[in-house]
Amino acid sequence: MAAAFERPTFCCCRKVVTGSSTKCESLDSSRDARPVDIASASNFERFQIRHFHLELDIGFPSREIRAVEVLDLVCLRADTRSLVLDSHPSLLIRSVGAKCRCSSGDNSWPLAHRLDPFTDYGSSLVITLPAAIKAHSNFQIIIRYTTADGPAIWWLDPELTSGNSKPFLFTHGHSVCNRSFFPCFDTPAVKSTYSATVMVPPGIKVLMSATRSTFDEQKNIYRFQMEYPVPAYLLALVAGDLTSADIGPRSRVWAEPCLLKIATAKLNGTVERWLSAAENLFGPYMWERYDVVFLPPSFPIVAMENPCLTFIISCILESDEFLIIDVIHEIAHSWFGNAVTNATWEEMWLSEGLATYAQRRITTETYGAAFTCLETTFRLEALHRQLKLLGDESPVSRLQVKFEPGVNPSSLMNLFTYEKGFCFVYYLSQLCGDTKCFDSFLRAYVEKFKFTSVVAADLLEFFLGFFPDLREKCVDNKEGLEFERWLNASGPPLLEPDLSQGSSLIKPVEALYQLWSSEILDGNRITDIDISKWKTFQIVHLLDKLLDRSPLPHEVMMKLSKSYSALLDSMNAEIRIRWLQIVVRNNYLPDFYKVRQFLENHTSRMYTGPLYEDLCAGTMKAIAMETFYLTQNRLHVNLRRAIQQIFAHSANPAAVMTLLEDKPSDASNPISLRDVNVSA
Numbered sequence: 001m002a003a004a005f006e007r008p009t010f011c012c013c014r015k016v017v018t019g020s021s022t023k024c025e026s027l028d029s030s031r032d033a034r035p036v037d038i039a040s041a042s043n044f045e046r047f048q049i050r051h052f053h054l055e056l057d058i059g060f061p062s063r064e065i066r067a068v069e070v071l072d073l074v075c076l077r078a079d080t081r082s083l084v085l086d087s088h089p090s091l092l093i094r095s096v097g098a099k100c101r102c103s104s105g106d107n108s109w110p111l112a113h114r115l116d117p118f119t120d121y122g123s124s125l126v127i128t129l130p131a132a133i134k135a136h137s138n139f140q141i142i143i144r145y146t147t148a149d150g151p152a153i154w155w156l157d158p159e160l161t162s163g164n165s166k167p168f169l170f171t172h173g174h175s176v177c178n179r180s181f182f183p184c185f186d187t188p189a190v191k192s193t194y195s196a197t198v199m200v201p202p203g204i205k206v207l208m209s210a211t212r213s214t215f216d217e218q219k220n221i222y223r224f225q226m227e228y229p230v231p232a233y234l235l236a237l238v239a240g241d242l243t244s245a246d247i248g249p250r251s252r253v254w255a256e257p258c259l260l261k262i263a264t265a266k267l268n269g270t271v272e273r274w275l276s277a278a279e280n281l282f283g284p285y286m287w288e289r290y291d292v293v294f295l296p297p298s299f300p301i302v303a304m305e306n307p308c309l310t311f312i313i314s315c316i317l318e319s320d321e322f323l324i325i326d327v328i329h330e331i332a333h334s335w336f337g338n339a340v341t342n343a344t345w346e347e348m349w350l351s352e353g354l355a356t357y358a359q360r361r362i363t364t365e366t367y368g369a370a371f372t373c374l375e376t377t378f379r380l381e382a383l384h385r386q387l388k389l390l391g392d393e394s395p396v397s398r399l400q401v402k403f404e405p406g407v408n409p410s411s412l413m414n415l416f417t418y419e420k421g422f423c424f425v426y427y428l429s430q431l432c433g434d435t436k437c438f439d440s441f442l443r444a445y446v447e448k449f450k451f452t453s454v455v456a457a458d459l460l461e462f463f464l465g466f467f468p469d470l471r472e473k474c475v476d477n478k479e480g481l482e483f484e485r486w487l488n489a490s491g492p493p494l495l496e497p498d499l500s501q502g503s504s505l506i507k508p509v510e511a512l513y514q515l516w517s518s519e520i521l522d523g524n525r526i527t528d529i530d531i532s533k534w535k536t537f538q539i540v541h542l543l544d545k546l547l548d549r550s551p552l553p554h555e556v557m558m559k560l561s562k563s564y565s566a567l568l569d570s571m572n573a574e575i576r577i578r579w580l581q582i583v584v585r586n587n588y589l590p591d592f593y594k595v596r597q598f599l600e601n602h603t604s605r606m607y608t609g610p611l612y613e614d615l616c617a618g619t620m621k622a623i624a625m626e627t628f629y630l631t632q633n634r635l636h637v638n639l640r641r642a643i644q645q646i647f648a649h650s651a652n653p654a655a656v657m658t659l660l661e662d663k664p665s666d667a668s669n670p671i672s673l674r675d676v677n678v679s680a
Contacts, residue, residue, distance in 0.1 A: 035343045035455055037187040039176050039409050041116075041124035043084040044185040048074040050138070054182060054196040058239055060167045060204075063155045065147040069182050070140055078135040086187075086232075087115060087125035088180035090150035093143065096127050100139040107132060111141075119406045121151065122179045122186070143183055150180025154298060160603070160636055161240065161296045162314060163256040166203065168240035170295055170311065173233040174304060174680050175345055175409040184232040189343040189453045191229035198222040198237070205242040207254060209234060209306035211288050226307070228287070229451045231341055236306040238293055247292075248272035250285075254293040259314055263294050266317060267327070274328050277365045282335045282358060283443040286450065290334070292327065297604035298636035302326055304680045305333030305355075315604045319572040321536040324367075325359065325375060332358035335446050343453035345409035349399045350454060353421020354442075357429075360422070361439070371535075373502025376422075378541045380496060383419040385548060392491040399424060400456065400487045413680075423493035424486045430495070431481070432467050441466045456487055509538050513545045521559055532567055536574060543578035550585040557586045565591055577607050584614040592623065599627045605639050612643050616650035 037044075055068040073083070087093070096113045099106070112128040125143075133139050147153055156168035171181055179186040198206045199221050207213075210224035226235075244254045245264045251271040255263045271290060279285050287308050294314040303312040303326045310330040316323050336358055337351035364372045387397060395401065397416045403409065429438040445462055460483055464471035473481060482494055499506070512529050515522055531539055546552065546560070560582070568579045580598055583591045595615070599608060615624035625647065632640050 035189055035453075037189055037344045038403055038405050039345050039407075040086055040185065040187040041084060041118040041122060042086050042185045042187065043080075043082070044187055044190050046075065046077050046080045047083065047185075048076060049185060049190060049192040050074060051193050051195070052184075053194065056196060056237075057199045058169060058201075058204075058206075060155070060169070060201060063149070065153070067145055067147065067182065069143045069145070071143075072138065072140055074138055075129075075133055075135055080133075080135070081129060083127040083129055083141060085125040085127070085183040086118075086176075086179035086185065087123045087183045088121075088150050089115070089123055090148045090180050091183065092146040092148065093125065093183075094146065095142075095144045097142045098130060098133070098139055099142065100130070100133055100137065119408070121176055121408045121410075125183050145183070147181065150177075152177035152179075152181040154300075154636070154638075156240075156296055156298055156636065159634060160298055161256060163241055163258045166241040168238075168296060170238040170240075170299065171236050172300060172304065172311075173235060174301075175233060175348075175413075177410070178232050178235060181235075182232075186232045188231040188233065188341045188345065191231050191341070191451060191453060193229055194226045194235060196222075196224045196237075198224070198239070200239055203241070204239050205254075206237065206239045207242065207291075207293055207309055208238075209236045209309045211308055228307070230307055230338065231453070234306055234338060236304065236309065236311060238295065238309075238311070242293065244291075248275075250275070250289050252289075252291045254291060255314065256294075256296075259294055259317070262317055263292075263314075266320070266323060267292065270324075271327065271331075273366060274331050274362055277362050278331055278335070278358070281361050281365065281439050281442070283446055285334060286339060287334055290331065297602070298639065300605060300638065301680055302606060303330050305330040305337055307334070307338050313604060313606070315573060315602065315607070319536060319574040321375075322572075322574050325363070328362050329355060329359040332356075332362060335442075339450040340446055341453045343455050345412075346401050346403055347399070347456055348401075348409070348413070348417045349421030349424070350456065350459065352417045353399070353423075353425050356418050356422040357425040358442070361435075369501040370505050371502075371537075373497075373499040374505040374535065374537045374541070376497065377499050377502060377506055378537050378544070379415070379419050380423075381541070381544065383415045384492065385544075386415050387492055394490055397490045397492075398488055420493050423496055426497050427482070427486065427493075427495045428463060431470055456483075505535065505538055506541075508534070509541050509545075513542055516546065516556065516560070517549070521556065523559070526559075526563065531564070536572060539568075539571070539575050540578055543575065543582065547578060547582050547585065550582055552582075552586055554586075557582075557588050561588060561591055565594075569594070573602065573607055577610065581610060581614050584611065584618060584620060587619060592620070596623065596627050600631055603631070603634050603636075603639070605642065608635075608639065609642065609646075612646050616646050621647070621650065 050072040052072065053070045057066040059066065093113060093115065096111045097108060098111050099108045109130045114126050116124045116126055118124045127141065152171050152173055154170050154172065158164050158166055161168045173181065176186055178184060196208060200206055202220055206222040208224040210226045212225040212227065214223045241256055242254050243257050243260050244252045245260055247253050247264060247268045248271050253263045253267055275285055275290055289308050291308060292310045292312060294317065295311055297313060297315050299311065299313040302316060303310060310327065312326060316326060332355040333351065336354035342348055342350035360372045360376060363375065390397065396412055396414055397420065399420060401412060429435060432438050432441065441463065444466060445459065448462060449458065470481065486494060508529065515526050568575055576598060580595050584595060595611065599611060602608060612624055615621065628643055
């Protein structure tokens with residue numbers, strides 16, 4: 001654990017709060033001061049990055065990338081003697097040099113450099129600068145390096161892909177992983193354009209989160225250009241056996257050949273519908289293309305909003321409603337998160353809360369208010385479930401989380417960032433009194449701050465400027481605006497939305513749950529309700545309620561299995577995982593063979609993690625270990641380590657020594673619990 005660190009406390013306007021007061025006295029804009037990012041080792045405040053270029057030679061047999069990086073920089077301060085970049089021990093820095101055009105002409109120098117410890121998720125690359133580089137001068141830094149295994153780079157053997165034919169590679173930069181891909185200012189406060197050339201073996205397709213791409217077939221070289229400034233974590237690459245199909249005028253789906261038909265059928269025509277709805281609400285889509293690539297089950301989260309190219313896990317294809325929500329959420333990030341970004345990871349809600357609100361505005365426009373209210377009910381109940389586990393005073397339930405040095409921002413991704421952030425944005429929409437008026441505010445907010453990074457004060461100052469009558473209330477303190485409490489108080493949201501428009505879908509779930517909760521089961525009334533015609537979110541909402549109440553009386557569990565087990569077997573994985581967790585938590589042996597079958601057929605962390613946790617928390621550790629031995633060769637090494645860690649935490653270490661040949665999973669890849677299994 002990191003040592004205690006005394007840090008100044010900021011109110012919502014980013015002013016330092018002295019003494020015991022936490023009252024926000026003003027909402028002065030903070031655009032003049034660059035925010036502090038304790039998750040970055042870099043001295044990014046001393047430089048402007050104009051552009052950077054990567055030359056990547058991907059070697060699948062050796063599992064390494066030989067790379068050259070060129071950074072175009074401007075030095076901002078005269079007393080700067082070194083450049084400090086975020087890096088990682090897995091990067092082998094071979095050489096560093098500089099080029100500069102100054103009064104004596106074009107010059108180049110080899111530069112001294114060293115790699116200093118920073119945290120367990122990165123290092124600092126300290127580069128000594130030549131005296132010829134003056135304040136406000138342009139210069140280039142050239143870094144030659146080789147990657148090894150690092151948290152951003154995921155190598156897959158053919159056996160870990162859907163097609164089992166060719167090796168696969170993808171990168172995952174969120175939140176602070178890309179420093180193990182390339183040295184950088186790894187902070188969302190810094191944005192720049194980038195370009196890349198990528199060499200791969202024949203037969204391997206390469207995609208990147210870029211606006212432009214070309215392929216030189218003779219040299220087998222891919223070239224990419226991102227023409228809009230993005231933070232380092234949004235640069236992403238995927239290479240493998242990928243094919244594509246157009247699904248709209250500006251959208252294409254990419255997948256392994258065996259998945260392309262189903263992926264195309266699921267999204268054909270719908271993505272353009274969602275994009276058009278988003279544009280009507282929030283203004284023009286500014287990234288030109290919106291493509292989707294489906295990745296093997298090893299992808300560590302559900303989806304990632306990389307600009308122009310959303311990454312999404314392929315196993316979500318079998319769950320239509322979850323696929324809809326996840327893709328629309330990533331589309332919403334095109335405005336909130338990618339165009340306007342949180343300047344520090346302590347305020348992730350600025351991206352995730354706004355994107356969640358935008359996602360629900362899009363689903364309301366395309367699928368109706370009832371569907372949106374059902375999905376929101378399901379997520380908010382998960383939020384309260386998590387809060388019950390953590391307690392109302394948990395610091396991670398604050399919107400402005402204060403990180404301790406050394407804490408990995410990725411490890412603090414939770415539902416508060418999404419759902420409490422959503423509720424705060426909903427509160428702002430209610431203050432202005434009209435949803436359409438608030439849509440107009442969001443369009444203006446994106447237009448003003450696009451391609452920049454912001455703090456909460458920027459959003460709130462612009463909000464009060466857009467609605468001057470609310471500013472008067474804030475200044476005069478006649479009614480009081482709850483900005484400071486929303487941002488800095490722990491516990492549940494201060495306001496939740498009115499979800500009554502979803503009653504036609506929500507009330508049947510509540511009614512059936514009450515029947516199952518009665519002391520005397522009314523079998524006739526239960527069987528009269530046909531859940532086979534329900535939406536997925538209705539069924540998972542019911543199962544989550546039953547899971548929360550587990551262990552159930554044995555006669556209830558028997559009746560549940562008789563009523564639903566065979567039916568649920570034919571449904572999607574989001575439904576089956578919840579039913580099987582009920583089976584495990586109730587030690588219902590007649591259905592345990594289905595748990596084993598599910599773990600043998602699913603190799604994704606989002607499904608295997610919760611089941612292994614429940615198995616090891618109960619009396620079925622032996623089944624868990626036996627199943628793991630049978631399936632471990634089909635699991636990515638990071639997932640194997642995570643499951644080994646579950647075994648180690650749930651039993652006498654001597655009983656699982658043979659399972660612990662690898663190090664525990666690193667903090668950048670935490671297991672996603674059932675209630676934290678959300679898209680980025």
